Amino acid sequence: MTPRLIDTPVLETEQLTLRAIGPQDIETGVRYLMDPRTVHMGGPYTAADAWDHSAGLIGHWSIRGFGLFALCLKGSDVAIGDVGLLRPGGYPENELGWGIWDPAHEGKGYAFEAAKVIRRYAYATFGWTTLVSYIDPENTRSIALAKRLGCTLDKDAALPDLPDWENTLVYRHPKPEHV
Amino acid sequence: MTLQLTIPQLETEHLILRGPEPADFEPLCAFLMDPARSWGFGTEEDRPKAWRWFATNIGHWALHGYGYFTMEWKDTGQPCGITGIWDPEGWPEPEIGWVVFDGFEGRGIAFEGATRARRWAYEDLGFTTLTSNIVPGNDRSVALAKRLGAWFEREYDNVQMGAEQLFRHPSPADLGLNADSDGSPEAYA
Numbered sequence: 346m347t348p349r350l351i352d353t354p355v356l357e358t359e360q361l362t363l364r365a366i367g368p369q370d371i372e373t374g375v376r377y378l379m380d381p382r383t384v385h386m387g388g389p390y391t392a393a394d395a396w397d398h399s400a401g402l403i404g405h406w407s408i409r410g411f412g413l414f415a416l417c418l419k420g421s422d423v424a425i426g427d428v429g430l431l432r433p434g435g436y437p438e439n440e441l442g443w444g445i446w447d448p449a450h451e452g453k454g455y456a457f458e459a460a461k462v463i464r465r466y467a468y469a470t471f472g473w474t475t476l477v478s479y480i481d482p483e484n485t486r487s488i489a490l491a492k493r494l495g496c497t498l499d500k501d502a503a504l505p506d507l508p509d510w511e512n513t514l515v516y517r518h519p520k521p522e523h524v
Numbered sequence: 525m526t527l528q529l530t531i532p533q534l535e536t537e538h539l540i541l542r543g544p545e546p547a548d549f550e551p552l553c554a555f556l557m558d559p560a561r562s563w564g565f566g567t568e569e570d571r572p573k574a575w576r577w578f579a580t581n582i583g584h585w586a587l588h589g590y591g592y593f594t595m596e597w598k599d600t601g602q603p604c605g606i607t608g609i610w611d612p613e614g615w616p617e618p619e620i621g622w623v624v625f626d627g628f629e630g631r632g633i634a635f636e637g638a639t640r641a642r643r644w645a646y647e648d649l650g651f652t653t654l655t656s657n658i659v660p661g662n663d664r665s666v667a668l669a670k671r672l673g674a675w676f677e678r679e680y681d682n683v684q685m686g687a688e689q690l691f692r693h694p695s696p697a698d699l700g701l702n703a704d705s706d707g708s709p710e711a712y713a
Contacts, residue, residue: 349543351527364525368587375613396613398576400583406527408546409581434575501597507572 346517351407356414356466361404363428365406366399370415370424374399377446379507386444387482405433411471413442416459425450428459430467430476437503439465441518443490453484460494461524468521476518477502479510490518495523526662528680529585532648534593536640539633541593541607543585546596549578551603551625558626564662565623566685571625592621595637597628604628607637610646614683616690619655620645622668634668642712647697654693657682666691673698 353365367373378388378395390398406412413429426445432438441464443456467473478496480487496516504510518524531543551636553574558586559567568574585591592608605625611618620642622634645651657672660666674691682688696702 349529349531351529353525353527355525365527367527371587389612391683393612393614397580398589400581400612401579402583403527403575403577403586407529407586408579433572435570435572454645505572506570508570518565 348420349432349488351410353406354466354470356462358462360419361455361459362419363459363463364417364422366402366413366415366424366427367427368403369398369422373395373424373446374402374427377444380446382448383444385481387486390419390424401429401433414459414463416445416455426455426459427458428432428463430463435506438506439467439473439476439477441478443478443487456490457493457496460490464518465522468524474520478516479505480514480516482512482514488516494504527586529582529587531588531591531593532644534640534644538631538641539637539638540596540597540598541640541644542596544578544582544592544594548603549575552578552594552606555623560628562623564659564665565621571620580612584610589599590645590704591620593637593641595633597633604631605633605637605641607634609641609649616657616680616682617653617655618645619652619657621656622665638668638672642693643699643701646699646701650653650666651696653695656691656693657685657688658691659685659688669693689693 375395376443378390378398381389383389408486409432411430413427415424416426417424428443429447431440443460445451445456459508478491478504496518499515499517502515504513534541553571556562556568556574568577581592590609594603595605595607597604605623607622609618610621610684620638622631622638625686656669670689673694675688677692679689
């Protein structure tokens with residue numbers, strides 16, 4: 346049998362190593378998705394739905410060639426969050442998404458640090474000229490991060506064709522020449 | 525880094541069983557969104573949800589080393605269904621499942637594919653037992669389970685599907701598959 350190998354990048358930031366989320370993250374990822382803190386991103390999930398969703402995020406890398414990166418503190422391989430590039434079915438364009446899985450690691454700028462590097466990586470690698478972040482209007486922390494990343498609210502952007510996403514805010518990232 | 529998906533290619537008289545490819549999405553999506561065909565498997569209400577199931581299956585392969593194969597009709601190369609071993613979170617134990625796409629029924633595809641997938645699970649993965657979970661009233665699937673030698677064991681509440689009947693498949697020894705002298709299946713590459 347021939348293994349199919351999908352090359353996935355490893356990116357470095359000042360404090361973090363970013364690698365593709367994979368099977369090694371299933372337990373921590375599922376625990377996060379079952380946490381009430383995921384209320385602004387479709388959660389909290391049941392254990393079964395969290396597992397399916399996490400498996401799907403691995404599949405996303407295989408199908409698209411990009412996906413979510415696990416945020417690992419330098420020297421560790423344990424994911425404390427995820428930041429990455431998403432284009433699942435129903436999305437009209439590519440998203441830069443983020444989440445800090447472990448509340449003990451919130452507020453330290455990790456998502457900001459990772460998002461900047463991944464955004465540059467996406468623009469340079471795929472030649473994309475734009476990116477958005479879809480954010481629940483009540484998710485004030487995420488809105489603050491989007492603004493810190495230089496995003497502006499795009500009221501004309503098409504929304505993902507998904508149920509219950511009517512009120513989702515679309516924050517558009519600065520163009521490649523501005524990052 | 526690399527994400528490794530080890531998915532074998534298996535062959536039967538009429539079929540190739542292989543890993544899912546992006547081009548398999550459309551025929552799978554048509555199946556998943558057609559309640560008349562997919563009610564016993566799990567109907568998806570829209571394309572985005574069908575896409576997520578497709579992605580979940582690939583992740584299932586990465587996590588477990590098994591999942592649903594795409595069955596390809598050898599003569600034409602067309603995807604004609606899926607079969608494989610499925611054990612996501614909440615499942616009572618690994619099951620063998622099968623689905624035949626529109627236009628490919630009546631050719632014995634599910635029987636041929638599921639028989640091969642079961643043999644692979646027993647001989648190559650070292651499984652010693654397998655089940656199939658069937659929604660009550662899915663008489664075609666029950667008939668196929670019985671044709672595969674499986675028998676009704678119990679009813680239980682599936683985490684995604686609700687009430688299901690669990691059918692137990694014959695063991696590797698029952699099927700006379702490569703079991704060595706101590707009765708354990710012989711794994712080979």
